[in-house]
Amino acid sequence: MNLKTLETQKSPKxxxxxxxxxxxxxxxxxxxxxxIMLTPFLWMLSTSLKFPNEIFTYPPIWIPSKIRWxxxxxxxxxxPFGRYYFNSILVALSVTCIVLLTSSLAAxxxxxxxxxxxxxxxxxxxxxxxxxxxxxxxxxxxIVREFGWHDTYAALIxxxxxxxxxxxxxxxxxxxxxxxxxxxxxxDGASSWRxxxxxxxxxxxxxxxxxxIFTFLGNWNEFLWPLVVTNRAEMRTIPVGLSFxxxxxxxxxxxxMSAAVIxxxxxxxxxxxxxxWIIRGVTISGxxxx
Amino acid sequence: xxxxxRIDSQWKHWNPQQQSxxxxxxxxSLFGFSTFVIIPILISLALSxxxxxLIRPVSFAGFGNYYELLTADRIFLxxxxxxxxxxxLIVPGQLLLGLxxxxxxxxxxxxxxxxxxxxxxxxxTNIVAVAIVFQFFLNRDFGIASGWIWQIADATGxxxxxxxxxxxxxxxxxxxxxxxxxxxxxxxxxxxxAGLQSVPDSLYDxxxxxxxxxxxxxxxxxxxxxxxxxFFLLIIQMIGAFxxxxxxxxxxxxxxxxxxxxxxxxxxQNAFEYGLMGKxxxxxxxxxxxxxxxxxxQFWLQRRWVHYES
Numbered sequence: 001m002n003l004k005t006l007e008t009q010k011s012p013k014x015x016x017x018x019x020x021x022x023x024x025x026x027x028x029x030x031x032x033x034x035x036i037m038l039t040p041f042l043w044m045l046s047t048s049l050k051f052p053n054e055i056f057t058y059p060p061i062w063i064p065s066k067i068r069w070x071x072x073x074x075x076x077x078x079x080p081f082g083r084y085y086f087n088s089i090l091v092a093l094s095v096t097c098i099v100l101l102t103s104s105l106a107a108x109x110x111x112x113x114x115x116x117x118x119x120x121x122x123x124x125x126x127x128x129x130x131x132x133x134x135x136x137x138x139x140x141x142x143i144v145r146e147f148g149w150h151d152t153y154a155a156l157i158x159x160x161x162x163x164x165x166x167x168x169x170x171x172x173x174x175x176x177x178x179x180x181x182x183x184x185x186x187x188d189g190a191s192s193w194r195x196x197x198x199x200x201x202x203x204x205x206x207x208x209x210x211x212x213i214f215t216f217l218g219n220w221n222e223f224l225w226p227l228v229v230t231n232r233a234e235m236r237t238i239p240v241g242l243s244f245x246x247x248x249x250x251x252x253x254x255x256x257m258s259a260a261v262i263x264x265x266x267x268x269x270x271x272x273x274x275x276x277w278i279i280r281g282v283t284i285s286g287x288x289x290x
Numbered sequence: 291x292x293x294x295x296r297i298d299s300q301w302k303h304w305n306p307q308q309q310s311x312x313x314x315x316x317x318x319s320l321f322g323f324s325t326f327v328i329i330p331i332l333i334s335l336a337l338s339x340x341x342x343x344l345i346r347p348v349s350f351a352g353f354g355n356y357y358e359l360l361t362a363d364r365i366f367l368x369x370x371x372x373x374x375x376x377x378x379l380i381v382p383g384q385l386l387l388g389l390x391x392x393x394x395x396x397x398x399x400x401x402x403x404x405x406x407x408x409x410x411x412x413x414x415t416n417i418v419a420v421a422i423v424f425q426f427f428l429n430r431d432f433g434i435a436s437g438w439i440w441q442i443a444d445a446t447g448x449x450x451x452x453x454x455x456x457x458x459x460x461x462x463x464x465x466x467x468x469x470x471x472x473x474x475x476x477x478x479x480x481x482x483x484a485g486l487q488s489v490p491d492s493l494y495d496x497x498x499x500x501x502x503x504x505x506x507x508x509x510x511x512x513x514x515x516x517x518x519x520x521f522f523l524l525i526i527q528m529i530g531a532f533x534x535x536x537x538x539x540x541x542x543x544x545x546x547x548x549x550x551x552x553x554x555x556x557x558x559q560n561a562f563e564y565g566l567m568g569k570x571x572x573x574x575x576x577x578x579x580x581x582x583x584x585x586x587x588q589f590w591l592q593r594r595w596v597h598y599e600s
Contacts, residue, residue: 023399026397030395037476039434059440098322102318103319110316115309115310121320128323132529132581133533134554139333140330142337161326221416239536253426253432257423259419260419263416263418268411286477
C-alpha cells in the first residue's frame with residue numbers, strides 16, 4: 001500500500017472546504033497585488049481631476065468633491081502635447097515599418113539564400129546583441145550631429161530602425177516554414193522577391209504581429225535616445241515632452257497628473273482591447289522567440 | 291535542419307544569381323546596421339582612449355580615462371556601487387515576485403485573465419509618466435503611501451512616521467528599485483507562466499501518488515523544471531538593471547547627493563552636460579565589460595542549478 005496523504009484521509013466535505021479556503025486565500029492575495037499595481041494609476045486619475053485645495057489634504061481624498069476637467073485642457077495647452085503625439089506616432093510607426101521590412105529581408109537572405117560570408121555576417125549580427133545601448137549612445141549622437149540631423153525626424157527614426165533581434169526572430173520563424181513551399185513557387189517561376197512577399201511573409205504573420213507590437217511599444221516609450229537628439233520643443237516625443245513638462249510644473253501636481261493621464265491613456269485603452277495580442281507580442285519578442 | 295540545406299544547394303544550381311541576390315536582400319539592413327551599430331561600436335571604442343569636448347581637437351589619452359575612472363573618480367565609484375545595488379535589489383525581487391504571481395495565476399480560478407491584465411499593465415506604460423506618478427505617490431508630505439502610514443499610526447497609536455523615500459540617501463535607491471520592480475514584474479510573471487505551463491502534469495501526479503505535499507512538489511518539481519526560465523530572466527533582467535536610466539532620471543534626478551545616480555545617468559551627464567565625450571565612452575565600455583563578465587559568470591554557474599530536459 002502506498003502511504004496515504006493527509007488529504008485523502010479527510011472526508012470529502014472537509015476536502016471541499018479546504019479547497020474553498022485555499023481559493024479564497026488565493027483571491028485575497030491576488031486582489032491585494034492587483035490593488036498595489038493599480039493604486040498609482042488610480043491616484044493619478046484622482047489627482048488629475050482635483051482642485052488644488054484637495055490635493056494636499058490629510059486624510060487623502062480619493063474622490064474629489066468637485067471635478068476640475070480644466071486640468072486636462074490646461075496641461076494639454078501648457079506644452080505642445082498635440083505635436084508630441086504626432087511625433088511619437090510618426091516615429092514609432094516609421095521605426096516599426098523599417099524594422100519589419102529590413103529585418104525580414106535580411107532574415108530571408110540569412111535563411112533561404114546562399115552567398116559568401118553569410119555565416120560570418122549572421123554571427124556579427126548576433127554578436128552585436130551583447131553590446132549595451134549606452135555604448136552606442138555617444139557615437140550615434142556624434143554621427144547624427146555630423147549628418148546635421150539634430151532635431152530632425154531622421155535622427156529620431158533611423159538609428160533605432162535596424163534591429164538584430166528582429167532579424168534573428170524572423171530567421172527563426174522562416175526556418176520553420178517548409179522549404180517545399182518555396183520550391184513549388186520557384187518551379188512556377190517566382191523570383192526570390194515574390195517568394196519572400198507571397199510565400200514567406202504570409203506564413204510569418206504571428207512573428208510580424210509580435211515584433212510589430214513589441215517594436216512599436218518600445219519606440220513609443222523610448223526616452224533616452226529622443227532626449228539626446230532633440231532640443232526644440234516641436235521635435236520632442238511624448239516621454240521627452242513629459243519630462244520637460246515635469247521640470248516646468250514640478251509643484252502643480254494636478255497638471256502633472258493630467259499630463260501623465262494624457263500620455264498613458266491611448267496605450268492603456270488599446271491594451272484593454274487588444275491585451276491578448278499585446279501580452280503575446282511583448283513576451284514572445286522579449287523572450288527572443290523561445 | 292538537414293533538408294532545407296540540401297534544397298538550398300539545389301537552388302544554387304538552378305539559380306546562379308543567388309550569390310548577388312543574397313547581398314541585395316541584406317543590403318538595406320546591412321547599410322543601416324553598419325552605420326548605426328557597427329561603425330558606432332568602433333568609434334566608441336576609439337573615443338574612449340581620447341579626450342574630446344566637441345569643440346577643441348581630439349587628443350589621444352591612452353588609458354587615461356579608464357585609469358582616472360577606476361582610481362580617482364569618486365563619483366564613478368559611487369554610481370558603480372549604486373548600480374550594483376540596483377541589480378541586487380531589482381533582479382531577485384522581480385524573479386521572486388514574478389514566480390509567486392505566476393504560480394498563483396497558474397490555477398483554474400475565476401478572474402485569472404483580469405488579474406493578469408492588471409499585473410501586466412505597468413509593463414506597457416511609459417516609464418516617464420509612471421515615474422512622475424510614483425514621485426507623487428511616494429512624496430512624504432502628501433503622497434498616498436505616506437497617507438496610509440499616517441492613517442495606520444492614527445488608528446493604532448503606533449508611533450510610525452512615513453519614510454522620506456525620495457529625499458533620503460539610504461532610501462532613494464530603494465524607491466527606484468520599487469518603481470522598477472512594480473513596472474516590470476508582470477513581464478517576469480508572464481514568462482514564468484509560460485514556463486509553468488510546459489511542466490507536464492504527470493510529474494505532479496506521480497509525486498502525489500508518492501505522497502509529496504504541495505511544498506515538496508514546488509521545491510522538487512516546479513523550481514527545477516522552471517530553472518531554465520529563471521536563468522533566462524536572470525540574465526535579461528540583470529542586463530536591464532545595469533542599464534537603468536529613465537527610472538532614476540525622472541524619479542529622483544539621481545539625488546539626493548548622487549545617492550541614486552546610475553551608471554547610464556553618469557554617462558549621460560558626462561557626455562551631454564559636461565561635454566566629456568571620451569570619458570563618457572570609457573564609462574560605457576567599463577559597463578559593457580562588467581555586464582559581459584557577470585553574464586559569463588552566470589553562464590558558468592548555471593551548470594550547478596539549471597535543469598535542462600535531455
